Amino acid sequence: PQARELVQNWRSVYDAVLVGAGTVRADDPRLTARIEGGRNPAVVVVDGNLSVPADARLFRNLQRRRVFVSTTRAALERRRRVASRLEKAGVVLLPFPSRTRISLAALLKSLYSRNLGSVLVEGGGDVFGQFLRSHLVDELTVFIAPTIIGDGLPVYAPGKSTARPAGFDNLSTGMIGKDIMV
DSSP states (O other): HHHHHHHHHHHHHHSSEEEEEEHHHOOOOOOOOOSSSOOEEEEEETTTTOSOTTTTTGGGGGGGSOEEEEEEEEHHHHHHHHHHHHHHOOOOEESSOSSSSSHHHHHHHHHHHHTTTOOOEEHHHHHHHHHHHTTSOOOOOOEEEEEEOOOOSSSSSSSOOOOOOOSSSSSOOOOETTTTEH
16 A cells, blocks of 8 residues: 555656556556645557557546557557547547557657656556666666565566666665565
């Protein structure tokens, strides 16, 4: 509970929270700051195939916050109906020229031009792996809980890139409730 509350506080101070399409499909998250007086961040979904369900919870009540879905131009052409539904709901689509992966550096530059200068990445292993391989991480926080749920998932997916993830010089650990924070 203490680690979750800390993340809610972080959401309240960052300009945007970013996840991958897999997180939206698997968890259907709200990505709001559920703390008293908290400010909801903008939401950014990295979705090269435009595969997110248009009825996902984070696409509701958009009059209170901005939601962006970054995708490829090729996916927009293939999935025009989905794109239309998202735009009608108030989602801002950010098309990128790639046919496969979205350049995270280009995405961050686009977000910055929209006054979103700080981004909290809460994506899954694939998104974390992309950010680490692209050396676009200023700070990485990992929580280790004393609970085993299934087989678990990697913190980040190594991917097919030959680039090595960024190293971190200032490592610290501490306890947040019963969780270890690295």
